[in-house]
Amino acid sequence: MQITRQRPETRRGAAENFTGTVWLDELAAPPAPSRLRMFNVHFAPGAHTAWHRHPHGQVLHVLEGEGLVQRRGGAVEPIRAGDTVWIEPGEWHWHGAGPRTFMTHLAVVEAAEDGTTADWGAHVTPEDHPA
Amino acid sequence: MQITRQRPETRRGAAENFTGTVWLDELAAPPAPSRLRMFNVHFAPGAHTAWHRHPHGQVLHVLEGEGLVQRRGGAVEPIRAGDTVWIEPGEWHWHGAGPRTFMTHLAVVEAAEDGTTADWGAHVTPEDHPA
Numbered sequence: 001m002q003i004t005r006q007r008p009e010t011r012r013g014a015a016e017n018f019t020g021t022v023w024l025d026e027l028a029a030p031p032a033p034s035r036l037r038m039f040n041v042h043f044a045p046g047a048h049t050a051w052h053r054h055p056h057g058q059v060l061h062v063l064e065g066e067g068l069v070q071r072r073g074g075a076v077e078p079i080r081a082g083d084t085v086w087i088e089p090g091e092w093h094w095h096g097a098g099p100r101t102f103m104t105h106l107a108v109v110e111a112a113e114d115g116t117t118a119d120w121g122a123h124v125t126p127e128d129h130p131a
Numbered sequence: 132m133q134i135t136r137q138r139p140e141t142r143r144g145a146a147e148n149f150t151g152t153v154w155l156d157e158l159a160a161p162p163a164p165s166r167l168r169m170f171n172v173h174f175a176p177g178a179h180t181a182w183h184r185h186p187h188g189q190v191l192h193v194l195e196g197e198g199l200v201q202r203r204g205g206a207v208e209p210i211r212a213g214d215t216v217w218i219e220p221g222e223w224h225w226h227g228a229g230p231r232t233f234m235t236h237l238a239v240v241e242a243a244e245d246g247t248t249a250d251w252g253a254h255v256t257p258e259d260h261p262a
Contacts, residue, residue, distance in 0.1 A: 001200070001202040001205065001216065001217065001219065002216070003213065004199070004217075005214050007213070016236055026189040027190065027192055028217055028239075030190065030217050033187055034187050034188050034220070034241060035241065036167075036190060036241060038239060057161055058156070059161065059164050059167060059169055060158040061158055061159075061195050061237075063194070063195055068188075071134070079134060079136075082136075084159055085134050088132065089164065089165070091132060107143075108150055108159075108167060108169060110241070
C-alpha cells in the first residue's frame with residue numbers, strides 16, 4: 001500500500017498537445033500488471049487538448065466547472081461537474097474548458113502493451129470549435 | 132463517445148461487504164478490451180468496507196472528508212481530501228470514513244480476465260480498528 005499525501009509537482013500541459021493554460025497532476029501510474037494511468041487535469045477558460053486518441057479508450061469525470069468535448073465528426077458537447085464521458089478506443093477527440101469557464105476533470109486511461117496511453121494529432125482549429 | 136449526465140441510481144453498499152451506511156455510484160464500466168471499473172463511494176461517519184483484495188490492485192482518491200485505510204498487518208492510516216492510495220494486487224485491506232467524519236472517495240480497479248474485481252473477506256472487527 002502506498003499513500004500519496006504530498007502531491008508531486010503539478011506540471012504544465014505541453015504546447016504540442018494543448019491550447020491555452022493546462023495544469024496536470026498525475027494521481028496514479030501503478031506498476032504492471034496494472035495498466036492504469038490517472039490524472040487530474042485543470043483547464044483555464046478556453047484551454048483544451050489537441051485532437052488525440054487512446055488505445056484502450058478513456059474515462060473523463062468532471063469534478064468542477066463547465067467544459068466541452070467533441071469526437072471527430074460529432075457535435076461539440078457541453079460537460080459539467082458530475083458528468084462522466086467514455087471515449088471509445090481509437091476514437092479521435094478533444095476536451096477542455098468552456099470559452100469562459102474553468103474546468104477540472106479526472107482522466108483515466110489504460111496503457112497499451114507498449115506503454116502508449118495516447119496518440120496525438122493536430123491542434124483544434126476554429127473550424128472544429130467555433131467558440 | 133458516451134456522455135453520462137443523468138446518473139444511474141445510487142445504490143447502497145451490501146451488508147455483507149460493508150459496515151454502516153455506504154452509497155455507491157458506478158461512474159464507468161466500459162466494454163472490453165477496457166477492464167476499468169470506476170466508482171464514487173460515499174461513507175457515512177464510522178462506515179467502512181469489510182476486508183477485501185483486488186486482483187490488479189486499486190487506486191483510491193479522496194474527494195472530500197476524512198477517512199481511514201488499513202492493509203493487513205499495517206497501521207490504521209488517516210486519509211483526507213486530495214490523498215491518493217495505491218493498494219497492491221492481492222493486498223488485503225479495508226477503507227472507509229473516520230469515526231466522526233463523512234468521506235467520499237473515487238475507487239478505480241481493473242477487472243481480472245474472469246471479470247472479478249474484488250475478493251471479499253471478514254468484516255473489520257474492533258480488534259482490527261480500535262476506533
